Amino acid sequence: MRNSIIGIIVFSVLAVCPLFVGSYWTGQLTNYLVYGLLAISLSLVWGYGGILCFGQAMFFGIGGYVMAVFTKGMIYPDLTSSYIGLIAAMAASSLFAVALGYFLFAGRGISGAYLAIITLAIALVLERLMSNWYALGGYNGLLNIPPIKLVLFGLSYELWDIVPTFYIILGLVAVIYFAVTFLVSTPYGLLLTAIRTHPDRLSFLGYSVLNIRLSVFALSAAIAGLAGALFVTLDGFASPTLIGFTLSTEALIWVAIGGKEMLLAAFLGAIFTRVAESWLSEIFGDYWILILGIAFMISVVLLPKGLLATPFEKLIGKKRRAIPPPPAEGDPSPARPLPPTPDQ
Amino acid sequence: MDILPVFLDASSYILILILVALGLMIVFGMMGVINMAHGELFMIGAYVMVMAQSYGLPFVAGLILAPLVVGFLGLVIEAGLIRHIYLRPLDTILATWGLSIALKQLIVLLFGPESQSVVGPVDGSLVIGDFQYPIYRLILMGASIALIAGTFWIFLKTDFGLMARAVIARPETAAALGIDTRRMYRLSFVIGTALAGLAGALVAPLISVDPQMGLGYLVPGFLSILVGGAGPLAGVLVGGTIVGGVNNLLAVWISPVTALIAVYIIAILIIRLRPEGLLGNRRAK
Numbered sequence: 119m120r121n122s123i124i125g126i127i128v129f130s131v132l133a134v135c136p137l138f139v140g141s142y143w144t145g146q147l148t149n150y151l152v153y154g155l156l157a158i159s160l161s162l163v164w165g166y167g168g169i170l171c172f173g174q175a176m177f178f179g180i181g182g183y184v185m186a187v188f189t190k191g192m193i194y195p196d197l198t199s200s201y202i203g204l205i206a207a208m209a210a211s212s213l214f215a216v217a218l219g220y221f222l223f224a225g226r227g228i229s230g231a232y233l234a235i236i237t238l239a240i241a242l243v244l245e246r247l248m249s250n251w252y253a254l255g256g257y258n259g260l261l262n263i264p265p266i267k268l269v270l271f272g273l274s275y276e277l278w279d280i281v282p283t284f285y286i287i288l289g290l291v292a293v294i295y296f297a298v299t300f301l302v303s304t305p306y307g308l309l310l311t312a313i314r315t316h317p318d319r320l321s322f323l324g325y326s327v328l329n330i331r332l333s334v335f336a337l338s339a340a341i342a343g344l345a346g347a348l349f350v351t352l353d354g355f356a357s358p359t360l361i362g363f364t365l366s367t368e369a370l371i372w373v374a375i376g377g378k379e380m381l382l383a384a385f386l387g388a389i390f391t392r393v394a395e396s397w398l399s400e401i402f403g404d405y406w407i408l409i410l411g412i413a414f415m416i417s418v419v420l421l422p423k424g425l426l427a428t429p430f431e432k433l434i435g436k437k438r439r440a441i442p443p444p445p446a447e448g449d450p451s452p453a454r455p456l457p458p459t460p461d462q
Numbered sequence: 463m464d465i466l467p468v469f470l471d472a473s474s475y476i477l478i479l480i481l482v483a484l485g486l487m488i489v490f491g492m493m494g495v496i497n498m499a500h501g502e503l504f505m506i507g508a509y510v511m512v513m514a515q516s517y518g519l520p521f522v523a524g525l526i527l528a529p530l531v532v533g534f535l536g537l538v539i540e541a542g543l544i545r546h547i548y549l550r551p552l553d554t555i556l557a558t559w560g561l562s563i564a565l566k567q568l569i570v571l572l573f574g575p576e577s578q579s580v581v582g583p584v585d586g587s588l589v590i591g592d593f594q595y596p597i598y599r600l601i602l603m604g605a606s607i608a609l610i611a612g613t614f615w616i617f618l619k620t621d622f623g624l625m626a627r628a629v630i631a632r633p634e635t636a637a638a639l640g641i642d643t644r645r646m647y648r649l650s651f652v653i654g655t656a657l658a659g660l661a662g663a664l665v666a667p668l669i670s671v672d673p674q675m676g677l678g679y680l681v682p683g684f685l686s687i688l689v690g691g692a693g694p695l696a697g698v699l700v701g702g703t704i705v706g707g708v709n710n711l712l713a714v715w716i717s718p719v720t721a722l723i724a725v726y727i728i729a730i731l732i733i734r735l736r737p738e739g740l741l742g743n744r745r746a747k
Contacts, residue, residue: 411564418557
């Protein structure tokens with residue numbers, strides 16, 4: 119429960135931010151919230167599901183492009199509802215994830231390092247494909263994507279202004295954050311822990327490892343797709359960089375620095391890294407990327423649980439001594455819910 | 463279109479790709495470390511050549527300096543970074559990824575983001591009747607073949623190679639027999655990085671040397687290893703030939719974009735259908 123209290127505190131702090139920072143920063147923070155959503159999706163699939171996806175931005179990009187195509191009326195001119203766009207974006211991303219996941223995980227599935235390299239290659243292929251798909255803007259991308267239009271009880275409101283947009287996005291991100299947090303605290307979360315640590319034992323217990331992997335992959339893709347769809351409405355612009363390699367690896371850095379096994383830490387990792395980037399890149403100029411690379415390296419080596427998650431766990435962990443934390447990746451000790459068995 | 467130059471170009475690309483992949487493979491096969499910074503080490507090799515030429519040193523001096531500098535860098539990386547995360551193979555991907563970002567930016571800071579050019583040691587073309595081909599490309603191919611053969615010789619015929627293969631196959635048993643596995647790891651890492659540096663220096667006159675060049679070789683290099691099979695060294699020859707050959711020939715015959723997409727998809731399919739690689743045995747893993 120402490121976890122959700124910290125979550126509530128974090129979102130409350132974010133909610134009062136527009137009162138203290140100017141409209142420029144509010145606009146930037148809105149973007150960062152969307153990046154945070156992408157980080158949550160990556161944390162879910164990687165930190166909880168144990169699937170190291172080096173191309174998480176492909177789902178973000180698919181969501182972005184689908185949203186753009188729908189709301190610009192490129193498919194059917196009368197059907198430009200933002201709601202349909204958002205739903206289609208999430209559906210398209212998760213369908214793609216199911217297809218890709220089936221290809222990757224079925225049978226003698228691919229895992230670990232191989233999976234990282236293959237997802238990286240797929241992200242590169244998609245980026246290249248979108249750069250050359252001229253019907254979808256090619257290298258220049260799609261411009262003039264309308265902002266989200268909220269229609270409720272016959273009233274409609276377009277999200278042009280910065281502050282209302284911020285609160286709508288913040289609300290959406292908070293809902294998804296708490297929903298996913300709740301989800302991983304249910305027995306489904308336990309299954310994810312099991313699948314991350316001992317997939318073989320889970321299949322002995324009669325669970326379908328493939329289905330669980332697919333479900334978490336698709337769910338994470340849907341969240342990433344939603345993030346992408348929101349993102350293009352903020353900037354009004356969808357380009358191949360959304361789908362590709364750079365954003366994928368950036369997301370990976372946010373999540374690794376924040377802490378992949380804790381949704382809140384991953385979310386804040388994205389926001390902190392972006393905020394730090396805008397501040398420090400002014401001070402350090404080109405040295406910022408060097409510093410980021412080194413910080414990433416150090417945090418992976420010294421704090422594998424993440425820069426933010428480590429202090430968080432201290433904060434939460436005090437009262438939870440009775441329950442040992444879930445073992446880290448590659449830790450040979452059995453996951454908590456499983457009875458101790460002699461090692462193979 | 464003349465077919466011979468196309469095949470020669472493809473072969474020279476394949477040979478460089480094999481050189482890069484061979485370094486990756488030594489590190490991956492031996493230590494299970496995925497070195498995402500390998501492309502940047504390749505790039506630094508090329509930049510050492512740029513530096514050497516700007517100081518007026520001859521091409522050969524660059525060729526000698528590049529593996530030394532990059533190999534030393536490899537030693538530092540092994541001692542400072544890789545050594546601490548041997549037991550966490552997935553974290554090596556992330557840590558070396560951070561390293562690759564840092565190295566790339568370091569080069570941008572030192573040399574600027576624009577591409578540099580390197581002058582080849584020989585300019586002329588080999589002319590036999592109608593057939594013309596740049597001499598340097600032929601030298602490059604010869605040198606690459608010699609290097610690949612040399613690496614195979616080291617790993618298959620020398621005592622060091624025997625110990626290295628013992629460490630790959632059974633690290634604990636090898637350690638129990640008195641082989642210093644730590645030292646073997648370090649040496650192989652240095653050999654792998656030095657190879658990358660040398661490959662970068664060799665290919666520098668033919669391509670544009672810029673801070674982003676590493677990725678263009680890293681991903682095909684990894685795909686070559688996985689296609690060929692991470693077990694036997696020869697796998698890299700098969701994998702490199704398939705990945706490099708398909709990429710280069712399709713780029714000439716259709717378009718570079720189609721080639722890249724096609725080669726990645728073919729590689730992904732092969733890896734998916736035969737995770738142990740074309741030459742790997744099913745028992746592995």
